[in-house]
Amino acid sequence: MEPIYHRLTSAQSDIVIRTQPFAEIVYWGQHLVHFSPLDCASLDRPIANGRLDIDTPITLGAELGRGLFGSPGIEGHRNGLDASPIFTTTQVEQNGQNLTITAEDKQAGLRLISELRLDSSGVLQIRHGLTNLRATPWQVDRLAITLPIAERALEVMAFHGRWTREFQPHRIRLEHDSFVLENRRGRTSHEHFPAMIAGTAAFSEQQGAVWGVHLGWSGNHRLRCEVKTDGRRYLQAEALYLAGEMALGEGETLHTPWLYASHSGNGLNGMSQQFHQFLREQVIRFPENKPRPVHLNTWEGIYFDHNPEYIMQMASRAAELGVERFIIDDGWFKGRNHDRAALGDWYLDEQKYPNGLMPVINHVKACGMEFGIWVEPEMINPDSDLYRAHPDWVLALPGYEQATGRYQWVLDLSNPQVFDYLLERMNWLLGEHPIDYVKWDMNRELVQAGHNGKAAADAQTRQFYRLLDELNRKYPHVEFESCASGGGRIDYEVLKRTHRFWASDNNDALERNTIQRGMSYFFPPEVMGAHIGNLRCHATYRQHSIEFRGLTALFGHLGMELDPMTADAAESAGYERYVQLYKQWRPLLHTGKQWRVDMPDATTQVQGVVAEDKSQALYLVSQLAMPDYTLAGNLRVPGLDPAARYCITLLDHPQISVVGKGGHTMRKLPGWMETTQTVSGEWLAQAGLALPILDPESAILIGFERV
Numbered sequence: 251m252e253p254i255y256h257r258l259t260s261a262q263s264d265i266v267i268r269t270q271p272f273a274e275i276v277y278w279g280q281h282l283v284h285f286s287p288l289d290c291a292s293l294d295r296p297i298a299n300g301r302l303d304i305d306t307p308i309t310l311g312a313e314l315g316r317g318l319f320g321s322p323g324i325e326g327h328r329n330g331l332d333a334s335p336i337f338t339t340t341q342v343e344q345n346g347q348n349l350t351i352t353a354e355d356k357q358a359g360l361r362l363i364s365e366l367r368l369d370s371s372g373v374l375q376i377r378h379g380l381t382n383l384r385a386t387p388w389q390v391d392r393l394a395i396t397l398p399i400a401e402r403a404l405e406v407m408a409f410h411g412r413w414t415r416e417f418q419p420h421r422i423r424l425e426h427d428s429f430v431l432e433n434r435r436g437r438t439s440h441e442h443f444p445a446m447i448a449g450t451a452a453f454s455e456q457q458g459a460v461w462g463v464h465l466g467w468s469g470n471h472r473l474r475c476e477v478k479t480d481g482r483r484y485l486q487a488e489a490l491y492l493a494g495e496m497a498l499g500e501g502e503t504l505h506t507p508w509l510y511a512s513h514s515g516n517g518l519n520g521m522s523q524q525f526h527q528f529l530r531e532q533v534i535r536f537p538e539n540k541p542r543p544v545h546l547n548t549w550e551g552i553y554f555d556h557n558p559e560y561i562m563q564m565a566s567r568a569a570e571l572g573v574e575r576f577i578i579d580d581g582w583f584k585g586r587n588h589d590r591a592a593l594g595d596w597y598l599d600e601q602k603y604p605n606g607l608m609p610v611i612n613h614v615k616a617c618g619m620e621f622g623i624w625v626e627p628e629m630i631n632p633d634s635d636l637y638r639a640h641p642d643w644v645l646a647l648p649g650y651e652q653a654t655g656r657y658q659w660v661l662d663l664s665n666p667q668v669f670d671y672l673l674e675r676m677n678w679l680l681g682e683h684p685i686d687y688v689k690w691d692m693n694r695e696l697v698q699a700g701h702n703g704k705a706a707a708d709a710q711t712r713q714f715y716r717l718l719d720e721l722n723r724k725y726p727h728v729e730f731e732s733c734a735s736g737g738g739r740i741d742y743e744v745l746k747r748t749h750r751f752w753a754s755d756n757n758d759a760l761e762r763n764t765i766q767r768g769m770s771y772f773f774p775p776e777v778m779g780a781h782i783g784n785l786r787c788h789a790t791y792r793q794h795s796i797e798f799r800g801l802t803a804l805f806g807h808l809g810m811e812l813d814p815m816t817a818d819a820a821e822s823a824g825y826e827r828y829v830q831l832y833k834q835w836r837p838l839l840h841t842g843k844q845w846r847v848d849m850p851d852a853t854t855q856v857q858g859v860v861a862e863d864k865s866q867a868l869y870l871v872s873q874l875a876m877p878d879y880t881l882a883g884n885l886r887v888p889g890l891d892p893a894a895r896y897c898i899t900l901l902d903h904p905q906i907s908v909v910g911k912g913g914h915t916m917r918k919l920p921g922w923m924e925t926t927q928t929v930s931g932e933w934l935a936q937a938g939l940a941l942p943i944l945d946p947e948s949a950i951l952i953g954f955e956r957v
């Protein structure tokens with residue numbers, strides 16, 4: 251059969267897919283200006299001696315039965331039978347940049363529908379739906395999405411992490427076999443953010459070709475980059491199923507999570523910018539023209555020590571500092587005096603709040619702020635009325651002792667009684683109180699997740715989505731934050747149901763620089779909760795200046811995580827200053843194009859945001875450690891209009907001096923800091939701007955204004 255090719259195109263990237271008699275991506279790369287399907291003949295492969303006598307394509311289904319020999323895209327069986335399907339295309343529909351390919355294996359009784367959508371941002375969304383066409387169940391062990399990438403993608407980048415240290419990038423050179431990332435923690439996880447980036451040798455923020463993927467799924471997952479022995483490479487991503495967890499009855503369909511993929515020919519910035527644009531246009535739901543309000547969250551200020559009188563004083567003080575949303579964290583519900591009891595008992599603690607929640611809410615609103623509250627609905631403490639009444643509501647496998655985590659277990663959301671109880675309690679909370687914002691926490695992993703004796707981790711994630719969907723439908727005005735001990739549940743599928751992420755429980759500005767940069771590869775600043783923490787950080791006991799803390803929080807959705815009542819005058823003035831600065835710049839920070847800059851000295855970290863029309867830009871220079879060199883060198887500023895001239899201003903902290911406190915690093919400042927300079931965008935990009943010499947763990951903010 252003559253091959254038929256379909257092309258999906260965007261201004262940034264193109265994908266060309268052979269669809270008959272099977273589906274195979276033959277090109278995923280830069281946008282092609284002159285494309286003819288006839289050109290695809292140039293890719294007709296030779297057949298090597300000493301191996302199969304046929305060409306073996308890396309199809310969308312990546313079927314082992316074709317002679318792939320690598321990690322297959324589908325594994326499963328019908329009591330041992332029908333275990334090696336091979337799919338043949340039966341129907342292809344292209345509608346603009348959406349392509350749907352239906353394929354069947356009549357022998358095995360299976361249908362595979364692959365949906366591909368190339369967004370105008372350049373982001374490809376792809377998923378499979380597998381249907382069992384026979385009466386006997388087909389046990390699904392694996393169902394993965396496989397994307398071939400160019401052979402020159404020699405390096406692979408992924409993220410490791412842990413609690414208080416999320417999104418740490420690491421990278422390997424992959425010449426043979428596989429690099430695999432597996433998550434069995436039952437939530438997106440701090441440890442294995444579901445993303446992988448492959449790129450040409452030494453790809454960087456601004457250079458090299460990269461292919462990045464993110465699996466939108468808040469449960470177990472597996473991602474892989476594989477090099478076949480013939481040199482071809484592919485990225486593969488899937489939800490990871492526990493033994494026996496997934497079986498399809500007759501006519502039932504299993505969909506993979508959506509995989510989001512972005513190619514850039516200009517390094518990691520191009521990839522991130524496409525992901526950010528895609529999220530802004532397609533995923534993030536936020537009222538247009540509503541600025542992201544400044545938060546004050548009570549957790550690190552008062553922990554479980556809730557006294558409504560004092561909380562109202564905190565709220566008044568917060569409002570004076572410019573805070574726009576006040577959030578009561580953990581500790582408000584019955585018996586919640588520490589982290590060892592009460593999860594599940596979602597009733598107000600009347601000892602702490604004898605007059606109910608309303609006086610506090612009314613006070614917060616009277617101060618001109620929105621009101622938010624913390625919940626952790628999926629959890630139960632053994633020491634709770636709920637557990638005493640319903641010990642069988644725990645997500646568990648019968649006959650086994652299950653370890654607690656933070657003294658808690660998980661509730662079985664697949665049990666309709668549990669689901670209804672949580673819905674009823676959330677209806678009480680959101681239906682009977684004027685709540686604007688919910689911080690939805692999830693502080694433990696799933697261990698032996700079971701429902702009716704069978705593994706149920708995948709089902710638990712789906713039920714969590716259903717619960718949030720239900721609440722979003724009923725309370726469309728309420729915003730949700732996804733928090734899981736900080737950044738344990740950050741992904742695109744949960745973002746469809748939430749408005750913001752709590753990036754980390756670590757508010758140490760130095761650590762936050764790395765965490766937030768890691769998160770920025772896939773998420774724009776406006777969904778990244780970034781709070782100014784206590785002078786002495788509660789996670790690290792390190793102390794940073796208010797300037798370093800304030801500037802670090804500026805490049806996200808800014809808030810405070812502290813008790814404003816206990817701050818001295820200098821600290822309070824600092825809070826006010828950075829709240830003001832954030833309010834001034836948030837329209838730009840939350841809509842502009844983000845850039846990370848390659849710096850010769852790795853101790854200097856630079857990021858910026860440039861307005862869509864290039865009229866303005868902000869660049870943050872963070873000195874993370876003692877500089878390697880005496881001079882800080884030049885910042886070559888990306889993203890500006892080369893033809894325009896820009897006035898350069900040191901926006902923070904402008905009092906930087908050559909003598910005295912903070913002035914010991916230089917005898918003379920760079921020229922632009924002494925006299926106002928106007929410089930062309932082209933010159934700034936090519937030649938650059940001389941940076942001042944900064945102390946370790948300090949930062950400056952530079953503004954560029956088109957003249």
Ligand code: DGJ
Pocket residue numbers: 549579580624691693733734735736752754755
């Ligand atoms: C973990 C979260 O990440 C914190 O911000 C805080 O909400 C605590 N849980 C409360 O228990």
